[in-house]
Structure formats: C-alpha cells, structure tokens
Amino acid sequence: MTAADGRLDDALTDFSRRLVEVDGVVKTVYVAGSGPAVVLMPEMPGISPDVLRLARWIRDAGFTVHVPSLFGTDGAYPTAERGREVVRRACVSAEFRAFAGGGTSPVTAWLRGLARQAHAACGGPGVGTIGLCFTGNFALTMAIEPSVVAPVVNHPSLPLDDPAGLELGDEDARAVRDRVTRDGLKVLAYRFEGDRWCTGQRFAAYRALLGDAFDGRVLSDSSARTDPPPFFRDMVETPHSVVTAHLVDEAGHPTVEARDDILAFLGERLKPND
Numbered sequence: 190m191t192a193a194d195g196r197l198d199d200a201l202t203d204f205s206r207r208l209v210e211v212d213g214v215v216k217t218v219y220v221a222g223s224g225p226a227v228v229l230m231p232e233m234p235g236i237s238p239d240v241l242r243l244a245r246w247i248r249d250a251g252f253t254v255h256v257p258s259l260f261g262t263d264g265a266y267p268t269a270e271r272g273r274e275v276v277r278r279a280c281v282s283a284e285f286r287a288f289a290g291g292g293t294s295p296v297t298a299w300l301r302g303l304a305r306q307a308h309a310a311c312g313g314p315g316v317g318t319i320g321l322c323f324t325g326n327f328a329l330t331m332a333i334e335p336s337v338v339a340p341v342v343n344h345p346s347l348p349l350d351d352p353a354g355l356e357l358g359d360e361d362a363r364a365v366r367d368r369v370t371r372d373g374l375k376v377l378a379y380r381f382e383g384d385r386w387c388t389g390q391r392f393a394a395y396r397a398l399l400g401d402a403f404d405g406r407v408l409s410d411s412s413a414r415t416d417p418p419p420f421f422r423d424m425v426e427t428p429h430s431v432v433t434a435h436l437v438d439e440a441g442h443p444t445v446e447a448r449d450d451i452l453a454f455l456g457e458r459l460k461p462n463d
Contacts, residue, residue: 207220230256294327305336379432392407
C-alpha cells in the first residue's frame with residue numbers, strides 16, 4: 190500500500206512470521222537473522238518501515254531479531270489517521286498501563302516469556318531487548334527475566350500523564366534493582382533533549398532507580414530528522430524517535446552513531462568472544 194505522500198508500507202517478506210504462545214496467549218512475532226536473540230519492540234503506531242529498518246540493521250549485525258506485533262498494522266507506514274486510532278485503542282487496552290498509577294503493563298509478562306523462548310532457541314549468554322516509545326520501558330521490565338542481559342530503553346513515553354514517572358510497579362522496580370546489584374546489569378537509554386514525551390525528569394527517575402547502571406544519553410534536537418512520517422510530524426510534534434522515525438541515515442550523523450552504539454552494546458553483552 191502507498192501512503193498519501195508516496196511512501197510505502199513494508200511487506201516484511203524477508204522475515205519469518207511465527208505464532209508464539211506464552212501462558213496460553215498467542216502473538217505474531219517476525220524473526221530474521223542468526224546469532225544471539227534480540228527482542229525489538231515496536232513504537233507507536235506499530236511495526237513501521239522505520240522499525241523494520243532498525244530490525245534489519247540488528248539482523249545484519251549478527252543477531253536473531255524478534256519483532257513482536259503488539260499493536261497497529263504490521264508493516265504499515267505511520268500516517269496520522271492510522272496512528273490516532275492505534276493510540277486510542279492501546280491506551281484503553283488491558284495489556285498496557287499508559288497512565289500514572291497503573292504499574293507495570295501486563296504485556297511484559299508475555300514478552301519475558303518470548304525472551305526465554307528466544308534464548309533457548311538461539312543460545313548465547315542471553316537476550317538483548319530494545320524498547321521504543323510506548324514500549325521503551327518494557328525493555329527494562331523484561332530484565333526481571335534472567336536471560337535478558339542487554340536492555341536498551343529508547344525514548345520511553347509511559348506513563349503519558351507523568352513526565353517524571355516510570356511505567357514500573359514497586360515490586361518489579363525492586364526486582365530490576367536486584368539484578369543491577371546481583372548481576373551487574375547495565376541499561377543503555379536514549380532521548381532527544383526537547384522531547385516532551387520522554388523528559389529529563391524521566392531520565393532522572395531512571396538514574397534514581399538504577400544509579401550508575403543507567404547510561405542515559407541525550408541528543409540535541411537539531412540532530413533529529415526534520416521530515417518524519419505524518420504520525421510523528423502531526424501527533425508526536427517533537428523530536429522523539431532517535432533510531433527510527435527521527436534518524437538521519439547519513440554516515441557520522443549523531444543518530445547513526447546512536448544506532449551504532451546500541452549495536453556495540455548488544456555485541457559486548459551477547460557476543461563477548463567477538
């Protein structure tokens with residue numbers, strides 16, 4: 190399908206489509222590559238062509254990338270019209286906790302099960318997790334699962350109504366902090382300086398929880414792509430998606446350097462012998 194501005198949906202023809210069951214719940218997961226597993230979760234409004242571009246970079250770096258379908262239309266170019274309805278449905282879904290006071294989103298239990306299965310299938314020291322926007326903090330919550338050893342938290346937007354909040358229940362926060370203390374877990378994170386959905390206050394809350402284990406990196410707003418897809422232009426309305434919709438695919442660009450640092454972070458933890 191072609192969007193109104195001429196850009197295309199992604200057919201996902203180079204991914205294997207699998208149905209994955211965890212505790213009786215079945216979801217579609219798109220898988221590609223070989224090597225240690227990395228679970229890449231989509232950002233709003235779904236598994237967009239930009240998310241799939243990142244998935245292919247992860248695949249090409251020597252990992253088996255798993256992209257679970259959590260909302261939206263898989264492969265769809267993110268228009269404002271499509272995105273508005275996806276956000277509305279997700280915010281009232283029982284699987285997600287979009288607002289303050291809700292604690293940890295229930296869908297993260299399913300995602301931890303996916304990580305366990307992916308680790309069993311792919312081997313290696315463990316699994317990498319990458320969250321984006323609505324799923325940003327899920328990458329950290331998944332670290333309650335012992336197989337998760339390389340969480341990357343990109344521009345986490347939840348809870349939507351509390352810029353200093355974390356989408357994390359008290360018990361789960363303690364469990365993540367225990368992994369930092371016990372296992373030396375490290376967390377890599379990115380945001381743009383002026384992002385109103387992922388603020389400096391939120392990064393400060395992560396630092397308060399995780400201490401020096403939290404490596405929060407902030408990019409200048411001027412480094413964000415100026416012509417993102419309509420959903421990001423018309424609804425997000427701020428530099429936001431560092432390695433997807435607002436990435437500028439030019440050698441040496443700060444957003445490309447962020448992508449390369451994420452791939453290096455995954456490599457250091459998932460392929461230490463390399």
